[in-house]
Amino acid sequence: IQMTQSPSLLSASVGDRVTLSCKAGQNINNYLAWYQQKLGEAPKLLIYNANSLQTGIPSRFSGSGSGTDYTLTISSLQPEDVATYFCQQYNSWTAFGGGTKLELK
């Protein structure tokens, strides 16, 4: 299943509401995860099953969507949120999106 993320690069200011998009090539039944990866670190699971917040992740992160279209929202961008964000489907084997690099404006 092809996973397409947009945009590939996003510039935003501290305090902004940020929305990242992930589109699947077919219905993935909410089997969708979001990861944050900072430079030199392992990916960190943020959201699973499209909208469930992983333990220990700040509540400013939220996930939504269904079918083929999914969104990760950061309600108020913090400096430590600068990272690359990946989506992953695990409905049919697994596949990753190409990532969105989030930077501060």
Add this chain to the structure above:
Amino acid sequence: EIQLQESGPGLVKPSQSLSLTCSVTGYTITSGYDWSWIRKFPGNKMEWMGYISYSGSTNYNPSLKSRISITRDTSKNQFFLQLNSVTTEDTATYYCARWGYSSPFAYWGQGTLVTVSS
């Protein structure tokens, strides 16, 4: 706390084999879950390579099926990746991770960069 750690050579010559080890602490790999290898290419594309299950069965990405082997040493709580006949296109950061049925990758190693170059 579950931890995974990759180890192995950082440089491999073209046509040779790439061999990596994933050492797991805090969980016994025969107790459950599927133990995967994932790689991230320069430019951010990520590819699931395959896994060895807690029972020892394996599944591989069809794009790699002829070149990949994942094995384990249960006495050391380690699992291994071997990728044969590498080319420069196999240059990537390689991660090991824990995967479960209908669940995401909740635990990852730090990753190890492998460069294929003569």
